[in-house]
Amino acid sequence: MNWILSLLKKKWVKWFMLVCASVIVFFTIIYISVLLGFFGKLPTEADLSSIKQAEATQVLDKDSKLIGKYYIYDRQPLTFKDFPKHLIDALIATEDVRFYEHDGVDNVSLLRVLFKSIILRDKSAGGGSTITLQLAKNLFGRKKHAVFSMLINKFKESIIAKRIEAIYSKEDILMLYLNTVPFPDNTYGIESASRKFFNKPASTLTHLEASTLVGTLKATNYYNPRLYLERSQSRRNVVFQQMLKYGYLSQDSVDLFKKQDVVLNYKSFHHDVGLAPYFRAEVKRELATILDTLKKANGDSYDLYRDGLIVHTTLDSGMQTLAETAMKEHLSSLQKAHEKSYGKSAPWLANKNIIQTALRKLPVYKSYKKLGLTEAQILDSLSVKRKTELFRWTGNTIKNVSTIDSLKHYLKFLNTGMLSIEPQTGAIRAYLGGIDYRFFKYDHVSQSERQVGSTFKLFVYTTAIENGMKPCTYFSLSEVTYTDFDNWTPTNSGKDEDTEHLNYNLETALSNSVNTIAVKVLNKVGIESVIEQAKKMGISKDLPEKPSLALGVAEINLKELTGAYAGYVNDSKSAKPYAITKIEDKEGNIIASFKPEVSKEKVYSDYTRQVMLKIMQSTVNTGTASRLRTTYQLKNDIAGKTGTTQNNKDGWFVGITPKLVTVTWVGNDNHSIGFKSTGIGQGANSALPIFAKFYQKMNADARFNNITKSQFETPTQKVLDDLDCNPEKRDGFFKRIFGNKKKKKAFKKKR
Template sequence: MVQPTRNTSPRNFANKVLGALSLQRSWFKKLTKAIWILLMSFTVAVPLYFYVVSINLFGLFGEMPSLRAIENPENDLSSEVISADGVSLGRYFRFNRSQVTYEQLSPVLVKTLVESEDHRFHNHSGIDFWAYPRVIFGAITFNLQGGGSTLTQQLAKNLYTLDLDGPLAKAGKLPQRLIQKSKELIIAIQLERNYTKNEILTMYLNTVEFSSNAYGIKVASETYFNKPPSKLNQQEAAVLVGMCQNPDYFNPHYHADRSLRKRNEVLYKLYTRGHIAKVRYDSLKALPLELKYSVQNQNKGMATYFRSVLYPELSTWCREHGYDLRDAGLKIYTTIDSRLQHDAEEAVANHMAGLQQQFNREWRQRGLNPWVDPRTGQEIKGYLDTKIKRTDAYRNLVKHYGADSDSVGILLRAKKPMTVFTYHGERDTLFSSMDSLAYYNRFLQTGLMSMDPRTGAIKAWVGGISHKYFKYDHVRQGTRQPGSTFKPFVYGTAIEAGFSPCQEFADISPTIRLADGTTWTPPNSSGSHGSGDLLTMRRAMALSLNSITAQVMQKVTPQNVVSFAQRLGITSKLDAVPALCLGTSDVTLYEMVAAYCSFVNLGIYTQPYYITRIEDKNGNVLENFTPKTRQVMDELTAYKMIYMLRGGVEEAGGTSEGLSYDLKDNNEIGGKTGTTDNASDGWYIGITHNLVTGVWVGGDERNIHYPSWSFGSGTRTARPIWDKYMTLVYRDRNDGYDKGLFRRPNQKMDMELDCSQYAAMPEEEETF
C-alpha cells in the first residue's frame, strides 16, 4: 500500500495510488490471460497428444493395438482336460491360465478387489483423476500411498504387450514411461466403452499373474487354497488381492510374513471403508495363513499318464484344425470318471507300496539285485555300466571330457544333493548318477486300465507309480508278454469252432513237434506235465493249466488263434507258433482290455475311446467323438466265454477264487491271471457286467525279475490291485457302477450253461 509522505501533495499521492492499482490490474490481466492460454493449450494439447500417440504419428510412439484387438482381446489360455463327471483333470499350458465368468467369482472377492485396488471403480470411465493429486503429493513428500492406475488401466497392461519401439519411446526412461502410461490410458477408455464394469473386473482377475506359475484367479485359487474362486472366503480373497501389486514379493508360500501383513492391510481398507465391522476385522487379522499350496504341472493332479499319452494326439488334432493346444483355451471332455480314477490310483498306491517292500526284502535276502539272467538265476554283470551309457548324464560328460576320460567315471560316481521318489513322499539325499540308476531300477511298475464294455469309454487309466519320476506309460506304450491272460483267445477260438466249455480233456502235456524239428512239451506252472485227470475246458482255464491249453491250441491251430485275437482288437504282432497259447507275443494292456470287452459286450468290439468332444474357449463344440464298433463273434460264443471266465472265480482252486467275498457276493465276476515264465510280468484282467479292468505289474525293463515265479504271479502282484480297485468302486454309490449280472444273449441258448449237467459232444465233431 502506498503511504503519503510529508513532502507529497495530495494530487501526487493520488496519482501514485492510481498508478499502483493500474499496475496491479495489468499484472492480473496478464496472469489471467496466461492462465487462460495454459488452460486452452492444455485443453487442445492433451487431446492432441493422445490422438497422435493413438495413431502413432510419423511412427514416433510405436504401434497401438488395433480397435478390433481392443474390442476382442486375445489371451493365452491353458487348454483343460475335463472328466466325464465334470472334474478338471489338468491343463496343457504355456502360461497356466484358465478363465472364469463373473458369476463364478465370490462376491467377497469382487468387493475386496474393488475396495483395495480402485474404490472409485464404479464411478470413473477408466481414469481416476482424483488419484493423481495423491500420487503427485506422495512423490513430492517421498511418501507414496499407491499408484494412480485404475483397474481398467491395469487390465490394459495385462492384456497387451505395448509397442515401445518408436524413436520418442527410445529417447529415455522418462519419455518411455510417459508413452506407456499414455497408451494404457487410451486403451482403458476404449475398454470402458466396450465392456461393462463386471466384464472388466472379470477380465482383470482372469489376466493377473499370481506367481507360482498361476495366471488368473481360477488357477490361483486352486494353487494356494485348492478351491474354485467362487468358494474363497474373506481372508483368502484378501491374500490373493494383496498379491496383485507384487505377486512374487507377497507370495504366501515363500514369504508368509509379508503376505500376512499385506492381507491385513487389505482387510484394514475394508474396515475403514465400512465394509466389515471392527470386531470382524480384529478376528480376521488374528487368523494365520491357511494354505493348501500345490503348484500345478503335468506331474500333478489326476490321470497324469493319461494326459501325457493324450497330449501328442491332441497336438496333432490342433495342428490340423489351426489351434495351439497350449494357449487356445480348449475344453477337452473325456470319458475318464474322476471317482473311478481316484479309486484306481488309490488301489495302485496302496498295493504297490507293500509289494515293493517285499520285493526289496526278498532280493536282499538273496544278496542279489533284481537284474538277473532268467536262464542262470545270476545277476547280470555290468548291467548298470551298460545302462548308464544310455543316459543324458553320461552323454553330456562324454561330450565335455571325451569317452576315454577318467573324469567321466569319476563324475558319474560323485555324490550330489538329489530329491528322490519314495512311497512315503519325496526324500532329499546324496546320490551319484550311478546310485540314482541303481535305486530307480529296483522299482516295480504297474499299469491299470478300466473300460466300460457297453460304450467303449475308458473310465480310469494309471500308467505307472509316479509320473514325475517314471514317465513311461505302461497302459498303451509298454508291450509285454501277457502270459496266461492270452489263453481266453485260444479257448474262444475253440468255442467258435463248436467246442463246449464243458468238453473234457486229459491233464497231460502234449509233445508238439516244432518247425525246426525240435519238440516242445509245456509243463504246468507246478512244473509237472499233468495229473492225467479229465477236466472240462472251463475248469482247465480256471486252473490255468498249460497242458490242456496246448492241446486245444493243437486242435484249433495257432494261425486261427491269431486271427481270432486280431478280430478282437489285438493289433500287436502275434507269432503263429504253438507257444503262443501261453502268451509269448508282446501286447499292450490297452489292447487286452478292449479285447476282453468284446466278450462282455456279447461279441461286439468297441474301439476304446477317451475323448467325447472338444470345445473352443467360448464353449462352441468343435468336434464330437463317437466310438467305432464291429461284430467280431456271435452272441453265444461271447457268452460262453463269459461263462469260461467266470470259472476262475467259481471253480474250486480257480485263480480268481481268492477274490474278496464282498466282491463276489450278489455279483457275477470273471477273471484271468497271467504270469510270464521268466518271472518278469504279472497280469490280471477282471470282468463285470459294466467294467472290464486290466492290471499289469513288472519292472520298467524286462531284465528286472521277481525273486521267484510264485512271487511274481498275477495272483500275487496284479490281482490284489483289481480287488482293491473294485472294492473302492462298489463303495461309491454315486458313480453308476454297481454289482449285477452279465447280459444274456437275445437268441435262445441250447441250454443254460452248467458243466455238471452238460453232455460233452464227441471230440472229433469239435475239431477243425
C-alpha cells in the same frame, strides 16, 4: 511483485528453472516418441476393441468336472457377473480406491507418490499404479530398451490405459483385469486361482478366500499362501483393514474375519501332477492329431494352449481317484516285498551288466559319447554328485547323488498300468499309466507292449469253443515235447508227478491256468485260427506263429488288450477304448465329436461268450484268482484271468464285471529285472490286488452301485448243460501202465 522479480534474477533460481524446463522437455520428448511408436507400435483403439487373451484348454471328466488344463499361462476367463461383490470391493480398496474417478491414470495418486514416497520417503504412501495401468501391463507386457526402459514402459502403459478407458466400461476393465492378473504358482486370472487354491469357482469365493487372493497381488511369491500361509494371512488382514477404511466392511466384520485362519484346498492342474496325469498326457497327444485336421472359420488353426478349448472326456474322476489310491496302497507294499526278496544280491545293485546296459541307454550318456568322450571320461562325468529329488513310496527325498546313483535307485522300482473301460462303448473310466508321472513319464497303457502271459489263453479257448470244441473236452496235464520247435517242452508251475495221468476239462484247465493244456488246445484248433480270432477281437499286432503263443509270449499293448476283452460282456462285440467325447471352442460351439467304436458284427457267438464268461467266473470262484473271494471278500459278479510271464517278468490280471472291464499289469521297466519268485511275481499277487482294492473302494461308495451291483447275464440251459461235467478225470488202468510218460510230437501244420 518486486521480490518475485528480484528472486528470478538470482543465478541459482535461473539454473533451477532451466533444469525444470529441461526435465519437462525431456519427458515431453520421450512421451511423444512413445506416442509416435519410436519404441514400438502401440495398440490402436481397434486393436484394443478385440483384445485376445491366451486361454487355457480345459479338460473335463464325463460329468464336466475340471480335471486338468493345457496352458502356457494358466488362465480361465469369466464375465463380470461371475465375480462376487466382496471380491471387487477387496480389489478396489486395496489396489485402486479411486478406480471409478480416474481415466486410467490417477494424477492425485501420482502426486501423492511423488511427494510422500519419493520426497518424504514414506513407504506407507502406496503406489500410483491404477488397475487400468496394471491391466495394460498384463495385456502387453514390458520390453527392455537400451536407456530409460522403466520410463518408456510407464509412458506406454499410461497411453494404453487411457485408450482402454475410452473404449471399455469400468465393469469391462475389472473383468479384463481379473481374467489376466497373475496370481501365485504361475496362475493367471481369478478363476484359475480360485480353483487352484480353494478348488472352487470364483463365483463362490468367501470374503476370507477372496481377500487372500487379492492380497497376493502385491507380491505373488512373497504372499503365496501355499508357501507362506502365515505371511499370506497377515496380508489378507491388511486387505480387510483397507476395506474397513473405505467403507466396504464394518468393524465387527473385520474383527470376526481376522480371527479366522486361511484354509486352502489346493489342487494343482500342472501337467505332471494332480489327477490322472498319464490320461491327460494321452489326451494331449490325441488332441495334437485331431486339431491338425480342424480349422477355425477364418481358416486359422486351433492352438491348444491359447484358444480356451473345452475338451470333454470319458474319465470318471471319482473312479480314477479310487484307482490311484488302490494302486499306491498295493505297489508301495509290493515294492517293499520285492526289494526284501532280493536282499543284497539285487540286480540293480550287484549286476554290473544290467547297470552298464541301462547306463548306455541314458540320453546324457549318448550325448557324451557323441562328443567323443572316452568311457572313463563319461563314467567320471556321470559320477559327479548333485542335489536331486528322488521318488520314494515313503515320501520323496532330496539327496546328493550322481547320475549313476540315480539310475540304480530307479532300476529297482516296479511300475504298473491299469485301464478300466465301459465295455458297451469303450469309454475309458480309469487310467493309470504308471506309478508317478513326475518321475516315470513312460505310459504303460498306451505306449508299452509287454508279454501278456496267460491272459492270452482267453483267445485260445475262445477260438476252441467258437470252432466247436465242447467245454467238457478233456486234455491230459502231461508234458509234451514239440520236436519241430527245438524240442520245446511246456511245463506247469507247481508241477506234481501225481498229475501225469490226470485230465482236465476246458473249464478246469483255464481256471487253473494249466500251460500244457493251453498249448494242446492251441495245437488242436490251429495257430492260424487263434491269430485270426484275436484279430477279430481287436488285436492288431502281428502275433508269433509258434506254440508258445498259447502261453502269452506275444507283446501286446494294454489298451488294445482291454478293448478285446470287452466283448465278453458286450454281446460278443469288442470295443476300442476312447478318451474324448467332444471338443468345444471357448464359446461352447462343438468343433469335433467322437462316437464309440464297437465292432459292427459279433466276433464270436452268444454260446461262446456265455461259456467263456462262466469259465472265467470259475477262475475267480475256485481258480487262480480265488483270492478275490477269500482274501479280499469281494461278492460282486466277477470273471477274470491271471497271467504271469516267463521268469516272472510280468504280472497281469483281467477283471471283467457286467459294466466295467479292467486290465492291470505290474513289472519292471527294465526287461532284465523280474520278480525273485513266482510267489511274489505271479499275476494273482502282483496285479490282481490293485483290481481287488479298487473294487473294495467302489463297493464302499454308493456312487458306483450301478456298476458294483450289476449282474451277469443268465446263460442258456444248453450252456449250463454243456458245462455240467466232472472237472477232472484220471486215465484208465491200462493207459496208466502202458501210456508214454514223455510224449514227443510235431505241432499241427498250417492248413
